[in-house]
Amino acid sequence: MNGFGNVSGARGLTALSGSESPPSPGSEPGTVDMMVNMGPQHPATHGVFRMELRVDGERVLDLVPHIGYLHRGSEKLCEHELYSQIITLFDRLDYVSNFNNELVLVTAVEKLMSVEPPPRAELIRIIMCEFNRIASHLLFYGTFAIDMGAMTPVLYNFRDREKVQALFESVSGARMMHNYFRVGGVKQDVDADFAARALTLCDDLERGVDDSDRLLSENAIFIERTSGIGVISGEAALDWGLSGPVLRASGVPYDVRVEEPYSRYAELDFGVPVGSAGDCWDRFYVRILEARESIGIIRQAIALMEPGETMARVRQIARPPAGEVYAHCENPRGDLGVYIVSDGGERPYRLKVRPPSFCNLQALRDLTVGHYIADAVVILGTLDIVLGEVDR
C-alpha cells in the first residue's frame, strides 16, 4: 500500500507550517512546531496503525490517525461466502478474542433463522467467550505495562494466557483461529474432564489477575503515568460512539450483556464495573474488575451445565429467510455488532460489522491533544485496539 510517505498534504497535517519564522531580536526565543510520525511499523501502535503528531517540544498540539493498512475488504468478502465460511473470516477480525467474534455472527444468523441453540451449546459458548475476554484483558495488562516501560508484568500475563489457549486448543483444535461455533450450536461437545480443567484454570486466572493488580494498580509510577491522563467525559464518550471498557471507565454502565441480554446471560449474576474519572487508570482498572466478573460467570455457567445436545437441527448450509437483522454482543473491546441483509440465499446480500475498536479509535485525537508524546502511547494503549478489526 502506498501513502507511507504522505506526511503532509490533504490527508495529513501540514509540516512546519506557520511558526517557522525566526524570532525577532529582543523578543522571547520562538519555537518551531515539529512533526513526529509514529507507525505504521512502530511497537507502541499495536499493529499497523500510523499517527502523525504535531508537537511543540514534548507537548502534542495535534494528532491525525491513519488506518487502512490492514484493510482486506472482509465485509465484501463475506458477501461471497456461505454463512458457515464467514465464521472463519470473523475469527480474523479481532484476532485476540476470536470466540467473541464468532458468537456475534452465529447469533445474528440464528436470530434471522429463528433457530434456538441447545442450552448446553449456549453455556459452552458463554464459557469460551468469557475465557477469551480474560485472555484478551491479560494481553492488555501486559502490553499496556510495556507501553510505560514495565517489562515484567507481560511475562506473567503470557504465562496465564497460554493456559487459556491450551484449553481452547483442547476444545476447538486451534489456539487462535478456532472456527468452533456453528449456526445452531457448536462444532462438537467438550471432553468429559472439561469442567474440572476449566475450574482449575479459573483458580489460576484469578491468581494471575491478582498478580497484575498487585504489580501495577497501586504502583506509584504507574499511577503517575495514568491518573488524569486522557480524560473523556461520559457524554463525550457516548457522542463518539465509544463502547466497552473505554465507555464504562467514563461512568456509563453500558454493557450489552446486561442492556440487551443475549444467549443465557440473563440467567447469570455478574456486575458491570464502571469508572468515575474516565482517565487511563480507570480504563485499566475497569478491565481488571471485568476479568474477575468473567471468572464468576464461568463458574456459574459450569454449574449450570447439563449433559445434552450441542447442535440444533439446522441445514448444514444455512439458508436464512429474506430479511435484515442486527445482532450485537459484548466483545472484550466493546459493542461488536453485525448487520446482515439477507435476500433468502445461502450468502448474505450485505454484511456490515460494527467494530468497537474502530469507534474507540476515533476519539484518540480528543484524548491526546495537550498531553506529552509519551502519554500518547499510554492513551492509545488504553483504547486497546486490534487493527484487524479497525481495518477489516
Next chain:
Amino acid sequence: MTQTDPPSSENFPPGESDDGAAARAPRHEPETPQAAVALSHEGEALALALPDALAIYGVDVGAAIDEVVCRVPVDHVVEVCRQLKDEPGFAFDYLRLLTVVDYVEQDGEFEVVYHLYSLGNHHKMMLKARTPEGRPSVPSVTGVWRGADWYEREMHDLFGVDFPGHPNLVPLVLPDDFEGYPGRKSYPLNDYEEW
C-alpha cells in the same frame, strides 16, 4: 458425486425420486421465505410514537426483526436525526452503526442505514434514507453524533456516497489514489480469473 446420481430425498418427495425424468420436470419454485417480524413492547410503543412526531418529514415506519425501521426522505435526514436525539421521548444518544447497502441492481439506489440506540429509554431503531446511484449524496450527521465521522468517511471510500457537511471527507481505509468503489456490487471481488 456425479451428475447422474439420483437426486437426494431432501429435495424431492419419496416416490418421485426413482423416476429421474419425472423428478427433473420443472418444479414450482417456492417464493423466498421472509423472516418473521416481531417487535418488543418498547419497539411497538416506539413504532406508534414515531409517525406522529415526525409527520412533517413524511416518514414511513415499518419493522424488521426486533427493530423499528423508519424510512425518511434523504433531504430531511439531519433534521430527523436532530429531533430523535434531542426529544426526551426518543433521546437517541448513541449511534451504533452507519452503513450503506447497494440496491442499484434492484432500484437504482443506495440505502444509508443508521442504527440508533437510546441508553436512557432502551429504545433502538433503524433509520433509512435512499439516494439515487448517479450522484449518491446524503447530508452528514457528524453534527448530531460525532461518532458518524469515520463511518461516513469509510462509506465514502467504499460506496462513493457523498456526505455534504462532513468536515473532512478524505480517504480513510483506502489509499489516497485508489480508483473505484470496492463496496459496490458492480465492483468485482477478484480481478483475476480462477482456473
